[in-house]
Amino acid sequence: MVTQAPTPPPAGPEIVRKVLLPLSVPALVVGIGSALLYLGISKLADRLQDLVWDTLPDALGIGSYSSLWIIVMLTASGIAVGLVVWKVYGHAGADPAEVGLGGAPIKPGVVPGLLLASTLTLAGGVSLGPENPTIVSAIALTFWLGRMVLPALPGALWVSLATAATFGALFGTPVAAALVISEALASKAAPGLAGGGLWDKLFAPLVAAGAGAMTTQLVDHPSFDMGLPPLTNPGYEDLLAALVIATLAALFGLLACYAFPYAHRAFHRLKHPMLMLPLGGLILGLLGALGGRLTLFKGLTETKELVQSLGTYGSGELAKMAVVKLVALLVAASCGFIGGRVFPIVFIGAAFGLCAQALVTEIHPAVAVSAAVLGMVLATTHQGWVSLFIAAVIAASPAMIPLLVLASLPAWLVVTGRPELELDEHGDSLH
The missing domain is CATH 1.10.3080.10 (Clc chloride channel)
Incomplete structure (x- = not known):
């Protein structure tokens, strides 16, 4: 039996017309959507934090950061998150100890409980950040919606776009996303894009990361500048x-x-x-x-x-x-x-x-x-x-x-x- 040779991946100008340009629009949408998801959860957590750490103790005549209030609030946070993990559909996703910066998509129905538990954790003063649950949620929603709207695109591509977009939003720059994706490329092929050079593989994730970063910059103006005195001439x-x-x-x-x-x-x-x-x-x-x-x-x-x-x-x-x-x-x-x-x-x-x-x-x-x-x-x-x-x-x-x-x-x-x-x-x- 004679088998037909597989179609070679596009190269040169063809990769621009057939692959990179068509990916730009979904990448932009994913970038903006992931940034808005991150910003929404962060703003909600900040409002709740102000309520329970400033408004409420002031109303009760208790010091906001007295030892008693800290102990009460952290214990209350444990009870609140415990109720979400126990009772809400999906139990707030997988064991957070087993969750890294990315991973396979979870069911979209689990996302509300995951975000609720994350918001309560952030507002309650717990020593954890927003990055893991935000990335997991963005991946789940992007994968679900992307597969419905554009089912011809590989599922792994939606995962890479959501991961890159959320990294861009979290750090306010697409550079971190480029580094993460390029590190992944060292061990396996880029998801959803066969052939092409490194920057061909990075193109769509960088569009998503750039859109996410710009959305965050325009809405929230984040900065990682800690105000350290600069070192201009190291010895x-x-x-x-x-x-x-x-x-x-x-x-x-x-x-x-x-x-x-x-x-x-x-x-x-x-x-x-x-x-x-x-x-x-x-x-x-x-x-x-x-x-x-x-x-x-x-x-x-x-x-x-x-x-x-x-x-x-x-x-x-x-x-x-x-x-x-x-x-x-x-x-x-x-x-x-x-x-x-x-x-x-x-x-x-x-x-x-x-x-x-x-x-x-x-x-x-x-x-x-x-x-x-x-x-x-x-x-x-x-x-x-x-x-x-x-x-x-x-x-x-x-x-x-x-x-x-x-x-x-x-x-x-x-x-x-x-x-x-x-x-x-x-x-x-x-x-």
Whole structure:
């Protein structure tokens, strides 16, 4: 039997006309939609946060961030999220400890419960961010709607567009999305686009990411600029400091990665969300009372405040914040709260770096903070490009980029092959 040879993928000008241009419109729609989803959830969580952390305690004559209110609010958050996980359709999706930055689409009917649990988590002061549930929700809705409207397009393409769009919206720039997608391309073909070069494969995800980033910029004006003093002329001492701090921060981050499966198993022995989450909320309340207001919430605003108060806190206080936030992140991710782990990790890295700078005042603050964030994100995510991107954005100094690239190398030797801050379906660490 003679079989017909497969049709070769389009190349050259044909790929522009037949593939890239037709993908632009759905990519733009996905980018804008994903950004609006992220912004909507963030704004709702902010309003609820203002209500329960400012308006309500003021009305009751209680200090907003008194130890008692922190403990009460975090425990109440555990109860509220526990009820959603227990009673709402879909139980707010998969175990958040097993959810990374992306993945296969979930059923669209699960998305409302997932977003509700995420909103309650964000507003309640839990040490988790919006990135994981937002990306999962965007993927689910994009895949569902995309397959209905344009069923001829591969399902994997919708997943890549939603992932890239949400990364663009979260960070306010398409660069992070380009780095994430290109990292994925190193191990497998780009979803939904056979043939072509790297930028052909990146074209549609970058359109989605750019649309998502611009939508966020126009609506919310986000900024990752922490206000660090710029480093314009780094020297050998700055390179040495970056190498040492990034490596030490990576080792510090690995502590949580090794402890994660044990903490997860300990909470899951309770077997019921109305036991796991209220207990986790109580522990988070006690940790919040110990660490103070800055160790609550997702951590981005708190990171800016911490960095801009350079010189206010001593090394002991900064070390306490880093440890408390790390333990809080571990507890929140283990007991079932719905949220991402990247934003709290950035706060931990910043506190670690400022602690190092307080101990050795000759270290430039931009070197200390960005190198520590680099090491922390690298240890917990094992995503090199994303780690470099976040550290470079925080440094806000082009002269820092060579230092950060070099600092990532010994840190990578420390973390490669080690556990990351994510579990598989059996509750074991991913490597």
